Amino acid sequence: MTVKVVGVILIHPYFGGTEDDQMWLCMNPSNSGLQDPRLKPPVEDLGKLECERVLIFVAEKDHLNTPGKNYLEDLKKSGWGGRAELVENHGEEHHFDKVNSLSSMASTDSEIVKEFRFFRVYNDGRTESFFPPCPKVPPSDDPVTGVRSKDVTISSEPPVSARIFIPKVSDPNQKFPLLFLVHGGGFCGMSAFAPRYHLFCNTFSAQAGAIIVSVEYGLFPDRPIPACYEDSWAALQWVASHVSGNGPEPWLNDHADFNKVFISGVSAGGNISHTLAFRVGSIGLPGVKVVGMILVHPYFGGTEDDEMWLLMCPNNGGLQDPRLKPPAEDLAKLGCERVLIFVAEKDHLNVVGKNYHEDLKKSGWGGRVELFESHGEEHVFHMNNPKSEKAVEVINKFVSFLKQDKSIISPIVYTRVAVCKS
Numbered sequence: 434m435t436v437k438v439v440g441v442i443l444i445h446p447y448f449g450g451t452e453d454d455q456m457w458l459c460m461n462p463s464n465s466g467l468q469d470p471r472l473k474p475p476v477e478d479l480g481k482l483e484c485e486r487v488l489i490f491v492a493e494k495d496h497l498n499t500p501g502k503n504y505l506e507d508l509k510k511s512g513w514g515g516r517a518e519l520v521e522n523h524g525e526e527h528h529f530d531k532v533n534s535l536s537s538m539a540s541t542d543s544e545i546v547k548e549f550r551f552f553r554v555y556n557d558g559r560t561e562s563f564f565p566p567c568p569k570v571p572p573s574d575d576p577v578t579g580v581r582s583k584d585v586t587i588s589s590e591p592p593v594s595a596r597i598f599i600p601k602v603s604d605p606n607q608k609f610p611l612l613f614l615v616h617g618g619g620f621c622g623m624s625a626f627a628p629r630y631h632l633f634c635n636t637f638s639a640q641a642g643a644i645i646v647s648v649e650y651g652l653f654p655d656r657p658i659p660a661c662y663e664d665s666w667a668a669l670q671w672v673a674s675h676v677s678g679n680g681p682e683p684w685l686n687d688h689a690d691f692n693k694v695f696i697s698g699v700s701a702g703g704n705i706s707h708t709l710a711f712r713v714g715s716i717g718l719p720g721v722k723v724v725g726m727i728l729v730h731p732y733f734g735g736t737e738d739d740e741m742w743l744l745m746c747p748n749n750g751g752l753q754d755p756r757l758k759p760p761a762e763d764l765a766k767l768g769c770e771r772v773l774i775f776v777a778e779k780d781h782l783n784v785v786g787k788n789y790h791e792d793l794k795k796s797g798w799g800g801r802v803e804l805f806e807s808h809g810e811e812h813v814f815h816m817n818n819p820k821s822e823k824a825v826e827v828i829n830k831f832v833s834f835l836k837q838d839k840s841i842i843s844p845i846v847y848t849r850v851a852v853c854k855s
Contacts, residue, residue, distance in 0.1 A: 448474070725771040
């Protein structure tokens with residue numbers, strides 16, 4: 434018996450070309466980058482659609498409006514022999530049809546009251562993530578680079594752990610700078626054990642010759658904010674407990690140079706990293722010298738995600754909460770000598786990263802801050818496509834900041850670097 438597919442109906446379809454591309458790439462570890470045919474169907478694939486008709490629904494205020502319309506145009510140009518039709522609902526949001534139908538249901542417990550970038554909230558207080566569980570990989574020994582990794586438990590209650598990476602040791606007395614890394618994920622997703630972070634740490638440890646401690650902290654909704662801040666601070670204090678050479682982890686006792694410690698975070702992790710550097714400057718971290726802080730596409734207040742952060746932090750101080758919008762007096766107390774801020778031109782967090790840079794310059798902080806912008810790129814592009822030319826530039830700049838090697842500077846044609854001394 435032969436089945437004939439007469440038509441295909443696409444309702445607010447997702448394809449590449451939005452800020453959600455990074456999410457798709459993360460969920461598909463074997464992806465082939467932003468040109469993956471499942472993400473961006475090529476003309477030859479569209480020309481082979483096995484149906485006679487296609488109907489595409491788009492909504493005017495939907496962030497997927499443009500990809501839906503682009504799909505229609507690409508389909509018409511592909512040589513496919515069927516008939517395609519577009520229906521646009523003006524003044525409506527993504528999946529408005531489902532939200533409206535839910536609101537008419539008898540059970541108000543199932544009513545969606547708010548949708549954020551990473552999850553939706555129901556009337557009964559439940560949340561539903563838009564992401565599947567984050568894939569994780571085990572620690573390993575890399576035979577090519579010589580980098581080894583292991584997982585350690587920092588605290589059982591609350592649960593805090595970390596993955597430690599160490600480069601090839603050629604001398605039993607050899608010391609390495611230490612990078613304390615805080616992963617991103619919107620305070621509610623991702624993991625230090627995710628494939629992308631494992632790959633990044635393994636690569637960076639080899640190129641920079643550095644020990645990396647990548648912290649696994651508590652995430653919303655199981656552990657609302659401020660768990661992420663407190664867990665990360667506990668992990669940094671755990672690192673400092675090895676200063677005298679008698680801590681619980683031999684790699685840190687024997688090979689960490691506590692006069693060359695760096696704090697770094699990606700996206701939400703950049704926000705957390707700021708709070709850590711502030712605590713180092715205001716509370717102290719005995720025996721440890723934090724030389725620098727590296728913020729990669731950091732999140733701070735001033736975007737549409739602020740309402741999401743406020744919901745995830747029940748005891749928030751509003752839009753002026755110092756963790757969301759660091760005041761000048763906090764910035765002036767950063768406990769490090771140098772700061773490097775990465776931003777990407779097409780990132781929705783581009784402006785807040787630049788604002789942090791400007792606010793830090795005006796705060797009276799006595800260190801040196803540098804801004805590095807990657808033109809034409811999206812949020813955390815360097816992890817979505819780590820072998821791309823511009824991703825390599827980010828890694829090189831990261832390494833040069835750690836090493837203070839002036840020879841490793843990316844070509845100006847790809848990046849804009851602004852350096853200031855305050």
